[in-house]
Amino acid sequence: MRESAAERHDRLLELVRRHGTARVSDLAGLLGVSPVTARRDVEVLAGRGLLDRVHGSVSWPRSSEAGPHGAADGLVLGLLAPSATYYFAEVIRGAHEAAARAGARLILRISDYRPEEDHARVEGLLAAGAQGLLVAPGWRRPQDPAEHGGWLAGLPVPAVLLERQPEPGTPADALDRVCSDHRYGALLAVRHLVGLGHGAPVLVARADSPTALSVRAGYAAALGSLGLAAPRPAIDSVPAELDPAGFETAVADLRAAVAAGATAALVHNDVDAIQIVQRLAELGVRVPDDLAVVAYDDEVAALADTPLTAVAPPKREVGRHAAQLLVERLGGAGGGESARRHLTLLPRLRVRASCGAERTGAGAEDELPGAVRGRVPRPAARTSD
Template identity: 40%
Template sequence: MSLAQHLRDRIAVGEWSRGERLPPEAALAATHAVGVNTVRRAMSLLVADGVVVRRQGSGTYVSTPPAARTPLIGVIVPSLSYYFPTVLKGIEEVAQTSGAILRITSSDYDDALEIRGIREHLAAGCDGLLITPTLHLTDPSARLDLLRSLPIPAVLVERMPQDSPPDDGLSAVCTDVVAGGYAAVRHLARRGRRRIGFLGRRDTATADAALRGYRRAIDDLALADLPHAVARRDAWDDAALADYARRAHAAGLDGIVCLGDREATALLPHLRGVGFSLPSDLALVAFDDEEAADAPLPLTAVSPPKREVGRLAAATLLRQLGRTGDRAPVRMLLQPSVRARASSAPAPTS
């Protein structure tokens, strides 16, 4: 046993490299002043521990660890056409660097498709799951419980569990949407806007968080509190947008935070229709930065760090799949930025 430990130590410090043949048993016996049978028993201990391997007629060699299995990662996102393609690029960059294989599906914001996607990824032998669950369209507690119970690690992407226990084992990597709503208001305030409204959706995963950021900024920056200038709907048609534009004009708004790009673009002609001149009378900040730059008036937009969210989510999952088995839960919130364009030029000074 003492000789086996001594040989193990010599291998550990690199005296013999992986795959290298050890000296013959007789030579080792002479070097250590022991019998050949003692060397053979020591070698048997090292063989049993996987430190060395015997090759018939050739000798004894330092073991070469088997090649690591290529991890197969399941990915489920709600859309392959809006917002998430950039997130997927970040995931793909990390997967390519690490040699992981991706199996990507879309839930199309359909709860049944999401459940089916989870089952298909498990059946395909995926080692881990990156998922943007439809928490705002289903019972979030039940869906999170399902993800916690999976036999493979899962990392949530752009969805943060709400009201979960402090010791929740789920990992999540997300944009800080509250910070985005706050940054949008601060951006407008720095450009001299003091009467700022909010137009948004109610049925999106980011709706409540963006509004919380907006309200926090209005309070912190001592701006006009205009509850009647805050409007949210499940969907915005032309009639609803025209009505909001009239209300904005009557309230004397000089700024609007709009969730998201498409609603902000659709609102532009209605604002002009009631007499606003943009951006001199009223500045506009959109949210998502997917289509904002292509609007008739290029829109300033809150721009989530989508690619970095994907990169960090993939890196987190791969770390949890690593040989160390480090599955310590991770919660990351990434700050979005505001990309200034023509729609938020500074207010004219009197």
């Protein structure tokens, strides 16, 4: 199978992390891509704050130059993430910024959504000198926490979970964690659509990540709290690049729901939402005239031909709060002795054109800086969270 851009970015980050500094031309050879592709990848990752770029070379970001030196000087924080792109790029950036402000160094390892490798990756972080850990396991299925999460409770250093919730009552459930409240995010979307006069929206959703599963649960809870019934069972969303037939089936099911009277949909995630809206237009279903759409994740939703209203989890803040909490646990401000914390951050709804609603003051920050509508970069096939 052809390597996706997300997978290539993760390999590039691992190479730079391992070498510290590398020439872009050398990275092209190691990655087996053209120099043009390597330069483009470096520009994307540098723009996200994941790499420093100077005179044809790239290096791992230097946290010491961003903040004051204090009690955290010399601390090394390890971060395990399932990906360094899409959803988790902002989580990583928030953690890096908070570590830098505390005078700590952040080192990163990527699991590529292979939960069976999480423990070994964390052992690598510890071997590299990590004194505390920020951990986002690569769970994708409901059974993954039980099958691949038992090692979390035995970590020899303080740890904070990111965007992951172990099964209640398990030892890992006693760890500190910082998460987005995706159930609340789903409620925001449903309540917005109902407030515009629509009936219960159709849910089109992935089922391959903790975020996707939480959105599904939140959708059901939102309908219950509003006294609504789902117009039909959830439509399973799949990446168009990985499963073209499955993607076409999802589009056909949504089109049939519109023909049966549905006027609104909540779609997770917004890469899928953009592609679904484009395909529906080819089949004569117009957004927002025939169907109001709210996307979930808000990574590229503003770049659609018709900018998509989207639920935006506070990804950057999740990384920032988690890193701050970990620094406390490692000795700053007496945090090592304080009670464990489960911190939940609320998503926001960013209103755009895809629901047919007028923009309000709450939507003043909706547009992505420098966004050009109608020119959406081809998304990587793997965008689980």
